[in-house]
Amino acid sequence: MSDKVILTVLFSTMIFSSLSGNDTDSTVISRDNLYFKTQFAGNIGLLSVGIGKEYLDGKLSVDLNYGYLPACINGTSVSTFAIKPAFRIKDFSISGIQTSLSAGICFTYSATRNTHLKYPDYFPDDYYLGNAVHANPFLRISLFHFPSGNNSKRLSLFSELGTMEYQIWYALKNKEVSFSEICNLCFGLTYRFK
Amino acid sequence: MEKAVIMKRASSLILLILLSVSCEELTEYSPYDTNVREEYINSMECDKVCNSCVHSEDTLKFAVISDVHDDYDNMTDALESISKQENLQFIICNGDITNFGLAKEFEWYADEVKKSSIPLITLIGNHDYRSNGLQIFEKLFGPVNTSFVTGNYKFILFSNVILENNNMSPKYEWLIDEISDSSKHHIVVTHVPPFSGEMEGIDNLAFRQIVNPENTILCLHGHVSYFDDSYYNGIHTVITNKIFNREYSIISLVGDKSFVKRVNF
Numbered sequence: 001m002s003d004k005v006i007l008t009v010l011f012s013t014m015i016f017s018s019l020s021g022n023d024t025d026s027t028v029i030s031r032d033n034l035y036f037k038t039q040f041a042g043n044i045g046l047l048s049v050g051i052g053k054e055y056l057d058g059k060l061s062v063d064l065n066y067g068y069l070p071a072c073i074n075g076t077s078v079s080t081f082a083i084k085p086a087f088r089i090k091d092f093s094i095s096g097i098q099t100s101l102s103a104g105i106c107f108t109y110s111a112t113r114n115t116h117l118k119y120p121d122y123f124p125d126d127y128y129l130g131n132a133v134h135a136n137p138f139l140r141i142s143l144f145h146f147p148s149g150n151n152s153k154r155l156s157l158f159s160e161l162g163t164m165e166y167q168i169w170y171a172l173k174n175k176e177v178s179f180s181e182i183c184n185l186c187f188g189l190t191y192r193f194k
Numbered sequence: 195m196e197k198a199v200i201m202k203r204a205s206s207l208i209l210l211i212l213l214s215v216s217c218e219e220l221t222e223y224s225p226y227d228t229n230v231r232e233e234y235i236n237s238m239e240c241d242k243v244c245n246s247c248v249h250s251e252d253t254l255k256f257a258v259i260s261d262v263h264d265d266y267d268n269m270t271d272a273l274e275s276i277s278k279q280e281n282l283q284f285i286i287c288n289g290d291i292t293n294f295g296l297a298k299e300f301e302w303y304a305d306e307v308k309k310s311s312i313p314l315i316t317l318i319g320n321h322d323y324r325s326n327g328l329q330i331f332e333k334l335f336g337p338v339n340t341s342f343v344t345g346n347y348k349f350i351l352f353s354n355v356i357l358e359n360n361n362m363s364p365k366y367e368w369l370i371d372e373i374s375d376s377s378k379h380h381i382v383v384t385h386v387p388p389f390s391g392e393m394e395g396i397d398n399l400a401f402r403q404i405v406n407p408e409n410t411i412l413c414l415h416g417h418v419s420y421f422d423d424s425y426y427n428g429i430h431t432v433i434t435n436k437i438f439n440r441e442y443s444i445i446s447l448v449g450d451k452s453f454v455k456r457v458n459f
């Protein structure tokens with residue numbers, strides 16, 4: 001499973017190298033903004049869309065997302081609602097590209113077969129905890145500032161390295177489950193409204 | 195911006211998208227995904243049992259493990275211990291191979307099955323029905339109700355999970371068909387013991403009427419997380435402890451007699 005780690009590194013390297021051209025426009029993007037986002041994968045569906053807001057000069061962002069996984073991809077359809085708070089840990093610049101590293105947790109509620117927040121009455125009391133909700137920690141790298149025009153300055157590209165709460169427990173508990181097996185990547189775009 | 199730079203950026207992004215789409219392991223769409231790498235493991239494992247050399251038509255020795263859940267390291271140790279036992283023909287896992295019925299859990303369990311040097315046949319448990327677990331189990335292992343014959347013995351693996359199966363009764367008509375073959379000694383394997391709370395009332399009555407001492411020499415169960423060797427409804431009944439307690443059972447069959455040994459590893 002080390003191929004996932006290699007691909008993760010490869011992904012980051014490719015992003016940086018592909019975007020580090022000769023651009024020198026260093027206009028500072030505005031923070032504390034409303035934004036629209038779309039995301040591919042990341043355990044909230046094949047594709048998801050969402051809307052969010054930045055607070056505390058962009059140090060905290062919170063977005064609400066809806067993701068869908070169609071049955072033709074998966075065999076059964078899954079609808080997922082997610083709230084994703086993230087804290088910006090560090091800002092840095094690579095060849096004029098403003099980059100930030102954030103950490104957060106994606107809280108999800110999914111509707112598919114046999115998922116419940118509260119189990120039906122025919123189950124004994126306290127038989128199971130609900131299985132429709134998960135908490136998925138992630139690290140996000142965002143690339144701001146595409147200096148080819150005013151509108152493109154509002155765009156940012158991001159990628160997240162994520163996992164799931166139960167998978168962390170399994171990896172801690174079992175040598176048979178490695179940490180590289182519990183990681184996954186997602187990719188997305190964010191568009192700021194101003 | 196230079197055209198070359200734009201082209202470089204565009205091609206990198208296209209490559210990234212292709213990379214992420216083509217590599218299933220890299221991206222995950224949902225924990226409730228039903229995509230799995232393997233298919234019909236039980237039927238391949240049953241074929242191995244049926245095609246293997248039978249020392250005697252009327253004697254048989256096999257191991258039972260149960261309630262693996264998320265204890266993959268303990269399962270590895272159990273399989274290693276079982277592989278050192280002599281003359282074991284196969285292993286039965288008596289259900290609950292996951293906690294939440296999620297694809298990743300099934301695949302981690304299937305990885306353990308692939309490591310076993312002895313054929314391992316898996317029964318579905320109540321936890322495995324959660325989420326899309328039923329669909330995943332059927333893809334990965336095959337039908338939840340299945341049977342196989344070795345020597346003079348017919349093993350009937352019957353899913354008697356009710357609550358997690360939308361409160362539906364088990365398919366007793368399938369069990370009646372399977373058990374009507376009187377040419378073999380029958381061993382009935384279910385995850386939930388018939389005396390468990392989930393099978394109170396009409397389901398307990400139905401099970402006891404279908405599975406009786408006239409047609410069955412041994413019943414095997416799991417679910418309750420303790421070992422038990424007793425008689426229920428006049429049939430020798432063995433409950434195998436969960437693997438977390440680092441224990442499995444070895445069953446020896448001689449004619450219509452059955453003997454059980456608890457093994458700690």
